[in-house]
Amino acid sequence: MAKQIEVTDVDAYYGSHKAIEGINMTIDARAVTAFIGPSGCGKSTFLRTLNRMHEVIPGARVEGKIRMEDQDLYGSDVDPVSVRRTIGMVFQRPNPFPTMSIYDNVAAGLRLNHRYSKSQLDTIVEDSLKGANLWNEVKDRLTKPGSGLSGGQQQRLCIARAIAVQPQVLLMDEPCSALDPISTLAIEDLISKLKQEFTIVIVTHNMQQAARVSDKTAFFNLAAQGQPGKLIEMDDTTKIFTSPTQKATEDYITGRFG
Amino acid sequence: MSAVTPEIQRISGMRRFKDKGVQALVYLAFVIAVIPLVSVLWLVIANGIARLDLEFLTHSMRNIGARDAGGGAYHAIIGTLEQVALASVISVPIGLFTAIYLVEYGTNGRLKRSISFFVDIMTGVPSVVAGLFVLAFWILILGMPFSGWAGAMALAILMLPTVVRAAEEMLLLVPNDLREASYALGVSKWRTIVKVVLPTAFTGIVTGVMLAVARVAGETAPLLLTVFFTDSINNDPFNGPQMGLPLYVFDQAARPNDTAIDRAWAAALTLIIIIMLLNLAARLITYWRSPARKR
Numbered sequence: 001m002a003k004q005i006e007v008t009d010v011d012a013y014y015g016s017h018k019a020i021e022g023i024n025m026t027i028d029a030r031a032v033t034a035f036i037g038p039s040g041c042g043k044s045t046f047l048r049t050l051n052r053m054h055e056v057i058p059g060a061r062v063e064g065k066i067r068m069e070d071q072d073l074y075g076s077d078v079d080p081v082s083v084r085r086t087i088g089m090v091f092q093r094p095n096p097f098p099t100m101s102i103y104d105n106v107a108a109g110l111r112l113n114h115r116y117s118k119s120q121l122d123t124i125v126e127d128s129l130k131g132a133n134l135w136n137e138v139k140d141r142l143t144k145p146g147s148g149l150s151g152g153q154q155q156r157l158c159i160a161r162a163i164a165v166q167p168q169v170l171l172m173d174e175p176c177s178a179l180d181p182i183s184t185l186a187i188e189d190l191i192s193k194l195k196q197e198f199t200i201v202i203v204t205h206n207m208q209q210a211a212r213v214s215d216k217t218a219f220f221n222l223a224a225q226g227q228p229g230k231l232i233e234m235d236d237t238t239k240i241f242t243s244p245t246q247k248a249t250e251d252y253i254t255g256r257f258g
Numbered sequence: 259m260s261a262v263t264p265e266i267q268r269i270s271g272m273r274r275f276k277d278k279g280v281q282a283l284v285y286l287a288f289v290i291a292v293i294p295l296v297s298v299l300w301l302v303i304a305n306g307i308a309r310l311d312l313e314f315l316t317h318s319m320r321n322i323g324a325r326d327a328g329g330g331a332y333h334a335i336i337g338t339l340e341q342v343a344l345a346s347v348i349s350v351p352i353g354l355f356t357a358i359y360l361v362e363y364g365t366n367g368r369l370k371r372s373i374s375f376f377v378d379i380m381t382g383v384p385s386v387v388a389g390l391f392v393l394a395f396w397i398l399i400l401g402m403p404f405s406g407w408a409g410a411m412a413l414a415i416l417m418l419p420t421v422v423r424a425a426e427e428m429l430l431l432v433p434n435d436l437r438e439a440s441y442a443l444g445v446s447k448w449r450t451i452v453k454v455v456l457p458t459a460f461t462g463i464v465t466g467v468m469l470a471v472a473r474v475a476g477e478t479a480p481l482l483l484t485v486f487f488t489d490s491i492n493n494d495p496f497n498g499p500q501m502g503l504p505l506y507v508f509d510q511a512a513r514p515n516d517t518a519i520d521r522a523w524a525a526a527l528t529l530i531i532i533i534m535l536l537n538l539a540a541r542l543i544t545y546w547r548s549p550a551r552k553r
């Protein structure tokens with residue numbers, strides 16, 4: 001069950017520094033939304049506000065409204081832990097748990113929350129690893145530590161770990177920046193497959209990737225260094241890449257800056 | 259553009275010379291640092307090995323006359339093991355929870371800073387003072403008897419700051435990425451600490467606790483004031499005076515006969531061996547727990 005996300009007037013701060021300002025957007029269910037924009041414009045920051053990971057940083061806070069269907073994610077009675085359970089996340093740098101085996105890494109989110117039988121876990125772990133196109137490479141060494149994998153394999157392990165808990169939304173922060181072209185293609189295929197079940201948001205610096213995988217694209221920019229980042233425009237991906245309404249978007253996409 | 263074109267150069271003779279010179283200095287410093295350690299070990303082994311026999315390890319000093327040979331340190335070994343174990347039981351949980359609070363929960367708070375401050379002060383508390391405190395509070399004011407437990411409390415006061423600092427350092431070494439990865443899976447903060455942070459820091463924390471144990475196992479002064487002294491076996495650390503290996507060494511070494519001096523050396527050697535065995539056990543635990551070994 002994928003869900004739509006509605007964002008209204010969101011600002012995010014690190015202490016007194018305002019990193020993003022006045023973001024309004026709708027993220028469609030069962031679609032891929034890509035965030036693009038120059039480095040430091042607040043893509044990661046905004047992504048982290050969507051599953052309440054932003055407030056984990058000391059001094060960081062969020063203003064504005066984010067709703068998933070009819071639920072206010074920042075409501076005063078909402079448990080941020082349960083928000084993160086429904087909105088999964090894959091980070092820019094692969095971060096498998098070093099004390100856990102490959103199997104335990106994938107099972108971590110499940111085990112840490114509920115009790116599952118061994119056979120249930122086996123099935124979910126296998127499905128998740130297959131879903132992340134890692135199964136064939138690791139099926140003979142599931143009990144070896146996850147930190148013994150290559151960077152690209154580690155990232156796919158993290159994707160497997162995130163989809164194992166069956167979230168409704170999957171946030172990916174430059175998930176392919178550590179991957180080779182083959183794994184990148186595998187992940188992109190995976191994204192296309194996953195969007196039938198999940199709502200997917202992906203941050204990427206790779207224009208071709210945004211064009212290939214996403215249905216909608218949002219372009220972020222900041223007026224000047226030290227200014228908060230803003231959403232410049234958001235539209236269907238084909239529209240953004242063929243006839244953007246803003247000059248800045250066109251300049252960025254055609255590689256004139258950023 | 260600057261006119262100087264960089265070129266690849268040979269390592270100059272001067273740099274090679276400096277490198278070798280500093281290397282020699284480092285080796286020299288190492289040798290100097292090791293001399294006291296080796297000579298202490300050598301002295302204790304050479305003098306202690308003679309009396310370190312089965313009788314010594316299984317008998318107490320009960321009914322051993324002032325000039326008699328024989329006798330042993332069984333009562334002191336039991337006492338030391340029990341007191342150190344109890345001291346760890348008190349100080350490790352408190353120390354660990356304190357460290358968890360300092361690293362994971364105490365964000366820039368005043369409480370965090372004052373705890374940190376008091377831990378620093380505790381580090382500087384002389385061991386006699388810890389003993390005096392327990393003597394004054396537990397034994398004189400509350401009227402409790404001398405016991406291994408009273409000694410363990412004094413030792414725990416000495417262990418606590420070492421455990422807190424060691425655990426704090428190890429928790430700080432756990433990368434934030436791992437905590438975030440766990441939160442992002444919808445795991446609560448406390449479960450993240452228990453299931454992800456502590457296992458990652460486990461090896462280092464065990465090493466830190468072992469250091470604290472080793473430091474405290476050789477303390478004499480606080481024991482003298484709290485467990486008192488006995489020549490007989492007392493297996494119950496909660497009732498009546500006990501013995502400890504440091505006390506035993508202190509007592510025997512002060513006697514005028516060679517038989518007693520020999521016993522003192524043997525007891526010192528026993529203490530060193532016990533600490534080494536504990537260290538070995540800790541190594542084994544961390545070795546078996548390390549992920550690289552899993553099947």
Ligand SMILES: Nc1ncnc2c1ncn2[C@@H]1O[C@H](COP(=O)(O)OP(=O)(O)OP(=O)(O)O)[C@@H](O)[C@H]1O
Nearest residue numbers: 014017019037038039040041042043044045046057
């Ligand atoms: N932990 C933090 N503490 C303080 N400021 C931060 C922190 N993380 C990011 N910032 C600031 O917030 C702004 C937005 O950063 P963010 O990481 O969201 O950019 P980004 O668009 O993801 O960039 P990139 O494409 O390089 O990943 C930057 O000015 C950055 O310096």
Ligand SMILES: [Mg+2]
Nearest residue numbers: 043044045173
């Ligand atoms: Mg980023």
